[in-house]
Amino acid sequence: MIEIFGAAAAFGLSGGLSPGPLLALVVAETLAHGRRAGLAVAGAPLLTDGPIIAGAVFLFDRIEDSGPALGIVSLAGGCLLATWGVAGLRARPPEIEDTAAGARIWGSLAKGVAANFLNPSPYLFWLTIGAPLLIRAAEYDWGVAALFLSVFYLGLVGSKAVLAVLVARSRSVLRGRGYLWANRVLAAILLVYAAIFVRDGLLRLAAI
Numbered sequence: 001m002i003e004i005f006g007a008a009a010a011f012g013l014s015g016g017l018s019p020g021p022l023l024a025l026v027v028a029e030t031l032a033h034g035r036r037a038g039l040a041v042a043g044a045p046l047l048t049d050g051p052i053i054a055g056a057v058f059l060f061d062r063i064e065d066s067g068p069a070l071g072i073v074s075l076a077g078g079c080l081l082a083t084w085g086v087a088g089l090r091a092r093p094p095e096i097e098d099t100a101a102g103a104r105i106w107g108s109l110a111k112g113v114a115a116n117f118l119n120p121s122p123y124l125f126w127l128t129i130g131a132p133l134l135i136r137a138a139e140y141d142w143g144v145a146a147l148f149l150s151v152f153y154l155g156l157v158g159s160k161a162v163l164a165v166l167v168a169r170s171r172s173v174l175r176g177r178g179y180l181w182a183n184r185v186l187a188a189i190l191l192v193y194a195a196i197f198v199r200d201g202l203l204r205l206a207a208i
Helices: 002-017 021-033 035-042 044-063 067-089 105-118 120-140 142-169 171-175 177-206
Strands: none
Touching: 002 120, 002 142, 002 177, 021 035, 021 105, 021 142, 035 044, 035 105, 035 142, 044 067, 044 105, 044 120, 044 142, 067 120, 067 177, 120 142
């Protein structure tokens, strides 16, 4: 259980702070329309990820008894984590532009929802990494599965929300060493989990 919750926290924080389409949109909308617009974008995964999670769990449940399929999924998840880890180590602060302030909460939320639906990362994560961990959590208890999701989205959405508040106060936070080092530490953790997933995948395939 500790491993499961540790993974949920690490993956959530990494997804929340790593440069990408949704983070860039959080920053852009915060600068353009204020803190509340950035918070609205940060919360978009709470509205979009339900169907993605349900579909991923449904598909994974169909292959759960297949050793080769599980091995391939583990390898794919490990490769995905390794890719994100390397990208995190090389990450640079997102580009920001000067824009006029205003209030456009619902428009910002709609942008966030669209960006997350069209972003392949949530689909890849839940199909290769998230669904297996969620099912493992559910094997303990459905309450554990719910707690797993809570920890993950607290990291994912909470980190983006905190960043939106900080950017609204001062854009220099994106250029600070703290932001860059947080990304590097999380990237290193992702690489550790990547090695674990690759090992598990190879062991499953070797047992065939």
